[in-house]
Amino acid sequence: MSVVTEDLPEGKRQRIEVSELFRRYGTAAIFLVLVIGAASQSQAFLTERNVMNVLRQVAPTGIMAVGMLFVILTRGIDLSVGSLLALGSVSCALTAAAGSGTPVAVAAAVGAGAAAGIVTGVLVAYAELPPFVITLAMMTAARGSALILASGQPIMMGDPGEALTDFGSGFVLGVPQPVILMFAVFVVAGVVLNFTKFGRIVKAIGSNAEAVRLSGIAAPRYVMAVYVISGALAATAGIISASRTGVGSGSIGVGAELDVIAAVVIGGASLMGGRGGVVNTLLGALVMGVIGNIMNLADVPGYNQQVFMGGIIVVAMLLQYGARWLRR
């Protein structure tokens, strides 16, 4: 292949598009700026305790963000994850409190999330209904189901759930166990996305679904799969939540889907599909966590925090997309 680079003056004209750099490293830059800024302002920020605290708080959002990333890569959206988190936590707490043992409790929760994902997936992938509306419906339905299951009460896991609460509050080598689970989810997702057929087709569907279909690929199967993954991971986040507090609740995770979508988008994924990666998604979730933490340390009131958070999302978008205006 003849490439026109052969007559480049050595190392001179090699210019990588600026916008590409911003897109790739924008999230990392935001994250670094935040960490450095916070560390210089507050003694408390870079202490091991605080760092672990931030990570622990981020874990459920981070895990859900992985599922959301898969969905968004196919050009979809999943608004039901907050409700499925609640459904997961209730399913887990109910089975654990009934003394069914940890494996059954985990399976019940993940199964409930996956089942909801199957329903969503069938409607979106095979009936070709718009994901925004279908997952909105699932958001309501799953919230209701979780509250019905829990009879509107918090479900204490008590002694039979001890193994779970140990997991929720336990450490391995100084790292909270839920955080380790989160990192594991990210690693597996990274491998799947970059090195498997599944990951490739998921990205391709978001870029050009028609071309994928006309390549003879069973695209609906893959679309369905991403909603199942998202549902199962949301329920997993629910298990973490239940095991941290010892309580399953049908009313937790209200609005969590918005944090999760924000994390994925700060991570540079495109809502138009096809574009996004796990490392940046993790950074996106961490950015969200760090901002919350900084403002807590600085005693910023909750309502003001929400306003700041909105601003940060806009800044992140400006960094990633604004660089395009610099050059056409």
Added chain:
Amino acid sequence: MGPLVELKGITRSFGGVRALKGIDFDLRPGEVHALLGENGAGKSTLMRVLAGEITPDGGAILIDGASVAPYDPRVAASHGIAVIHQETALAPDLSVAENIFMRELPGIIAWPALNRRAAVLLKQLGFAIDPRRTVGDLAVAHQQVVEIAKALSQKVRVIVFDEPTAVLSTGDAERLHGIIAGLRAEGVGIVYISHRLEEVFRISDRMTVMKDGRVVGVTTPRDASVEDVIRMMVGRPLAALFPKAEGRRIGDEVLRVADLRRGNRVRGVSLSVRAGEIVGLGGLVGSGRTETVRLIFGADRRDDGTIHLRGEQARISSPLDAVLAGIGLVPEDRKHQGVILDMPIRTNTTMARLAPVVNALGFLRLRVERGLVEALSKRLRLKSAGVDAPASSLSGGNQQKVVLAKWFHAGTDVIILDEPTRGVDVGAKAEIYALIEELAAAGRAVLVISSEHQELFGLCDRVLVMAEGRIAGELQPADYSEERLLTLAMTRGAAPLRKAS
């Protein structure tokens, strides 16, 4: 009279790829200036500079002798510069009329008046396209016409046609050339990009030949022959365009479709293709050729009809079924149906047959894949920064090669090619014909749609001609001629001369 526009010393790089390396180009009023060169030579990039869509790294843009800076699409439009791009950039969900008058749509739209104006404009161009139709539903050729109407809806002084005839049939192309002659007489400057050299020689006053981002020559149809220009473009003499069918054996019937129907676009098509046979499908745009092959491939649902493969009925209701049964389709619309622009060439190429590059656990064997795709892209003379470059970084003709590579890699028993050499340069065309010939020699059944009649005649063992959703007749090599083909194509489905069996 001085030139309308001058481009001086234009340079532009994309990452490490230098697409333009100091181009001088000028356009005089009332001239047709052809811009020629291989795929990836930089023609479209230069015209995007002229349109103000990309900023050059260096060089100057002069309009009426005065340097204009800053320069952007609005400045270009205000000087009456219109560019009709290689890939249409219309709003697919809007109507034809809305697209044509996009830039001057009033706040409140008076539909009857708008539609009437659009109809008048289209009629002037010689096309009867209903202005109320949704653009996305039109054939690619007609979308091209809408694009031209859109450009002409405003006062233009300079108009650029970037491969307008790549999708047009001969008759439509001639109509376009009539339009161009009219513009030229009015003193409009016209830049004309095409890989069809015979038409370039017919209509142009001057020709600029580009190669690898440089101008390698400026000449006129009187001073140079087609061969001279090809040599300038390619940098080497070209072997025969159409390969000789040597040792190709036509075997048993592989594909047989009977009484295929869908709405009023496909009205009872029956045809068959044998192993080792190359069958052409000719006809006018809108005659139902693309619709027919989409039914065979399962891309659209058919109302009626059967498909047999090697004598057995095949149940095909989706492209997945078709590929599993051994049918491949290179689609007409590469941007929407062929390439995945965001993804690497490598990924695009193996999309239709991932089995050889995936191991038992579903992991990708990237090294194997890279090897496979590199070999294939070399065969097709793909010009790229490497197989990991995104398809969006390729020139139009090179994107077409990627779509072809995908189906050559898939290696299905039946391969259907809808306008396979759309926008491909002469050198690569010869290579593609050789590959098609090779597929047939290996016993594949090949069905080719083309609006370039010479391509059908040069390549095919017989040509079926469609008109109004039916097969109007069949031409054997002895009968190959433009007139015969057009006569059949215009029978409008009435009294088919010779029914294809």
